[in-house]
Amino acid sequence: MSTWGILGCGTIANEMAETFIKMGHEIYGVSNRTLEKAEKFAETYGVKHVFKTYEEMLADEKIDIIYIATPHSRHYENMKQAVKAGKHVLCEKAITVNAAQLEEVLKLAEKKHVVVREAMTISHMPLYKKLKERIKEGAIGKTKMVQVNFGSNKGYDSTNRFFALEAAGGALLDIGVYATSFARTFLSEIPNTILTTVEYLETGADEQSGIIMKNTKGEMVVMCLTLRAKQPKRGVVTGDKGYIEVYEYPRACKATITNTETGEVEIVEAGKTEDALKYEVEAMEAAVGGEYSDDNPEITRDTMKILTSVKTQWGMKYPFE
Incomplete structure (x- = not known):
């Protein structure tokens, strides 16, 4: 079973956290722009680690997959950081704001041998x-x-x-x-x-x-x-x-x-x-x-x-x- 970290604590992230719980999955870590929101999210869903920064979460070698639930205007930078850190990425839609951004991320993922996918139902x-x-x-x-x-x-x-x-x-x-x-x-x-x-x-x-x-x-x-x-x-x-x-x-x-x-x-x-x-x-x-x-x-x-x-x-x- 893969170890997951969640970036962003909005509505869809809460829905995903509920899904993990139903599946019997443990959520290893969470990070959010507002620390207080991340702490509340962790308390609600039994998340083990609250990271003060996204960089801190990416530095944790125990995390295999980052689920990105930030607004889509931030997806490109968020994914690039995760891929460069050697993490697999499941990113909410729209995955980027244009095709050039997506191509850059996918080429980087191929180079780093990680999987990047869009959370498209x-x-x-x-x-x-x-x-x-x-x-x-x-x-x-x-x-x-x-x-x-x-x-x-x-x-x-x-x-x-x-x-x-x-x-x-x-x-x-x-x-x-x-x-x-x-x-x-x-x-x-x-x-x-x-x-x-x-x-x-x-x-x-x-x-x-x-x-x-x-x-x-x-x-x-x-x-x-x-x-x-x-x-x-x-x-x-x-x-x-x-x-x-x-x-x-x-x-x-x-x-x-x-x-x-x-x-x-x-x-x-x-x-x-x-x-x-x-x-x-x-x-x-x-x-x-x-x-x-x-x-x-x-x-x-x-x-x-x-x-x-x-x-x-x-x-x-x-x-x-």
């Missing part, structure tokens, strides 16, 4: 493996189009990181990473054509956008993202013989496949929504042990290339880029 939910198997078996025929939405309606606060440009806020990286990962999961290759339009917040971050993509196989994607208008988290994968429909797709355990020739509807179920983070932990530990192979690295890489292309078309840059 879509990569690990058992449902998606089963759906891809059904597609290979011809359940929807030839894949033609993916339609995917994600919309949140967060209380607007220009100082909140979700809306602040200096914190890489906006819909694209906060929620668009899920929609893009879903779409790329069902495409046979990365899109080479991307068309997009955007509406900005007064902070300069993106509030909502429409994105259309196509690859050389003629497979298309239509994506809608909103940060101040709720949408159903709905993904549809359409083929020439049927379509797959998935609701609440980030942690989905159920989908339907409709045969458009016969009208027959097949219900596909796999995994449990409440075990979403457990699947991430299991996949990460297996990858570190060299016993597991999936498409998480490829999906992560392509997703970041797509998001970077979209942002470049908009002409939007974060102040620290």
